[in-house]
Amino acid sequence: MGSRVELFAAIRRDARVEELSIRELARRHGVHRRTVRQALASAVPPPRKRPVRVSPRLDPFRDAIDAMLRADLDAPRKQRHTAVRVLARLVEEQGATGLSYSTVRDYVRVRRAQIDLEGGRRVQAFIAQVHAPGREAEVDFGDVYVVLDGVRTKCHMFVLWLSHSGKAIHRVYPTEAQEAFLQGHVEAFEAIGGVPTQHIKYDNLKTAVAKVIHGPGRARQESDRWVLFRSHYGFEPFYCQPGINGAHEKGGVEGAVGWFRRNHLTPMPEVATLDELNEQIKSWEARDESRRISGRTNTIGEDFATERPLLRPLPEDAFDPGLALTPRVDRSSMITVRMVKYSVPAHLIGRRVRVALRASELVVFDGRTIVATHPRVVAKSGHRVILDHYLEVLRYKPGALPGSTALAQARVAGVFTSEREAFWVASRKVNGDTDGTRELIDVLLLHRSMTADQVTAGISAALSVGAVTADVVAVEARRHANATSEDAAATEGGATQGRHLVAHAGSREQRVVHLTQRRLTDPAAVIAGLPPDSRPAPSVAVYDELLPRRRASTPDPDLTCTGVSAPAR
Structure with a gap:
């Protein structure tokens, strides 16, 4: 349209400046006199008339296509005619072998919108909306x-x-x-x-x-x-x-x-x-x-x-989005929630517990006490087992630990670490399989009152001298906890009992003493962090002086009166 606007402007300019006739203007610009008259009448060129395209091959089938599209007004959305289906039906039912897909497609696109509007079907129109803030x-x-x-x-x-x-x-x-x-x-x-x-x-x-x-x-x-x-x-x-x-x-x-x-x-x-x-x-x-x-x-x-x-302020009380359930604990100390099994402490076997099933976790309550928390398992028929829930039972059935599902999952999760594996191996060598496993279970029970770092430190100290007992691990874990708390207090500027012991600052003190090793090693050597023992060997000779000595010749007055001689002592 831009070129026609320029043409009209040139015609109007020549007519205004040179006062040329319509015939001369038409000859100069190479257009029909009708175009010159249009340019002189208005600076805006009239719109071009679009030619009406005829489709002699489609014309005999227009009514059939319209009938199919009108039938779609009451048909399900996913079972309406497409252009491909319309062409297939025309070929099968009307023998329209000369039609092309593009011809049918263009006609269906235009006529479907017209028929939908005539039939009262919704018109796809979107109206812009204004949304007030916070509403x-x-x-x-x-x-x-x-x-x-x-x-x-x-x-x-x-x-x-x-x-x-x-x-x-x-x-x-x-x-x-x-x-x-x-x-x-x-x-x-x-x-x-x-x-x-x-x-x-x-x-x-x-x-x-x-x-x-x-x-x-x-x-x-x-x-x-x-x-x-x-x-x-x-x-x-x-x-x-x-x-x-x-x-x-x-x-x-x-x-x-x-x-x-x-x-x-x-x-x-x-x-x-x-x-x-x-x-x-x-x-x-x-x-x-x-x-x-x-x-x-x-x-x-x-x-x-x-x-x-x-926005409206949040309410003061929190809303628990979890779904409340009350499953029963089976003989394996597990509950079933949404086709997934989760373990609970063994003392709850046979009882019903309250479960809060949330989007990403599952919380188990015994009364108002939380007894277990599990991440929600996605897979159907899956299971989630925690080793700590079975320790009391394994204390009396230590042979069930090596092949248990709880131990396998603890290893996969990284909870049963290499230190605990090493302690178990060493304990079974010293104490035997049964008692060695019980010692390991007692060590695992320490996690209920101590952190994992404290228990690991206790295990490492016990293994360093071969004292593979739960009691030694517990003592060393508590010492590690106390040392950690003292270091934290000293860092914060607090006074502690050992803060000024500068002489021991650079030495690594070994807490555990293996008594067998102490007896079999040279007493003059410093064993397990102890100084040499220079004390004399213990003796009970001084106690012999306190024992009563009676001579065999001394008569017993009681026995003499009866005429019986006293036996030699």
């Missing part, structure tokens, strides 16, 4: 794959997206069940520092909606625990239309799920635990605050700084 948010789940401890695992990413600022909170869980749904809300509210004041948009998730009530409005039958949760935090849900029709109603979070998955979770992250991945996600979220969403003036962080003070 609205959107929530959704997205599938992600994670290389979890070397195994490719399907996980689920919870996303809460603030509509005004575009600030999004992401958390990856092994499930998208209700406990993960609630846990995601709790962590998201804590991360943003409040709750939206108007509503949060959702799909019709089974974790929240027990039943969709069809009819006018958006009435839903909600689950009781979900009603309790949203009442606790004081927000209202907004449920989108069921199916694909409601996807555009929360397009913000839909886009946030895909963007985060493409930019941060591609390629698949390789982590040991989901907690490690979620910690990494928090750093990504902080970095994304400097990003500017397309079409917006400010960055996410700048808009979020405006939005955060307008």
